[in-house]
Amino acid sequence: MRDRRIESGHRRDQPADPAAFGSVRRDLLGFVVLREGKMGLIKLGKVLARSGVLAALGLVLPLSASAFERNILTGGPTGTYIQIGRDMSDIASACGIELNVRESAGSLENFLGVRKRRHTQLGIVQSDVLEYLKTYSSEDPEIARAIFGVRIAFPLYNEEVHILAKREITSLADLNGRRVAVGVEDSGTFLTASLVLDLARVTPAERLTINADTSLQRLLEGSIDAFFYVAGAPTNIFQSNQIDPDKLHLLPITDPTLAAVYTPSRIEAGTYPFQQEAIDVVAVKAVLMTFEYNPGRNVYHRQSCQAVSDMAYLIVKQFQTLKQVGHPKWNDVDLNDIPPGWSISECVNLGLSESYELSCGPVAAPAQTSIESEANAAYRNRICAVIGC
Helix, strand or coil, rough: CCCCCCCCCCCCCCCCCCHHHCEEECCCCEEEECCCCCCEEEEEEHHHHHHHHHHHHCCCCCCCCCCCCCCCEEHHHHHHHHHHHHHHHHHCCCCCCCCECCCCCCHHHHHHHHHCCCCCCCCEEEHHHHHHHHHCCCCCCCHHHHCCCEEEEEEEEEEEEEEEHHHHHHCCHHHCCEEEEECCCCCCCHHHHHHHHHHHCCCCEECCCHHHHHHHHHHHCCCCCCEEEECCCCCCCHCCCCCCCCEEEEEECCHHHHHCCCEEEECCCCCCCCCCCCCEEEEEEEEEEEEECCCCCHHHHHHHHHHHHHHHHHHHCHHHHHHHHHHHHHHCCCCCCCCCCCEEEEEHHHHHCCCCEEEEEEEEECCCCCCHHHHHHHHHHHHHHHHHH
């Protein structure tokens, strides 16, 4: 299951040292601090309110009784997350299960949604967002409270950091003094772009917080010089025939500091119509997240846990189908590559257990044991039993 495009890179056994994030500190669930001394403290509530996330998450509205739903938060309409979500929805539909695929601003909204939004059992999140949250949870009680109960459903694939730029820009250093779009403020692209620029000591003249589709249009019009987009290649936004290879290109990312923090990767030649040469970049892991529902607590928790268990069962049972007919990134998924510091959901392990059944058929029994945490060991055993290790 190894991604042939991914070269060996730095791997962490522990969450990052806070110093690795440089001066960019985005205290995602308490305050926002960006380039300290210039922006000062900004209440996250104001940031989220601008994008309507607070209301969407149910943070300002009381929960009301409604019919049970199964939902997964993904990303924008031209990204890879939404295609992965649709693939999951398709295998669920084949078993008579409705999984609604919801668009979102990206990783931060997805993390908060899994934690706070009713009828939202699953969300796809970038691993550097998880690493940031875990790193600062020990010193910030707001973050510690926010991540409480959030669990891993499945590790997914590596997401490449794309920077589409004007041809005269040939390196990250050339972004100094330029107008650069870094994604909307509640997205994983925003966090990754901020970290990349800071770690590479690049200071654009302007950082625009706009989404990828708007960024592409602004770049085509010439009103910005480059934009970041973090997504698993290939992603639809860069398939546009409006991208002229004589005017625009993907920027290589080869900075040694970034290679130590992220995973070195490569976007092969011909991945996109305008891209004729292989491009060395860096990547982050995409992870399917859920909440640790307690089936004994109430009906809603019991139904939600079953929804997670059902999807865990189906993803593993139909893994080969996903690789054959789903997005190409399914071929790069390593279900054993669990991000350090996070645990697998018990509801996921329930769906992978020997006794769990759906009308689609039972999951095979686990074949081996592990010395790691009980939840993660049970997960690995059941994955190995079905797809091999």
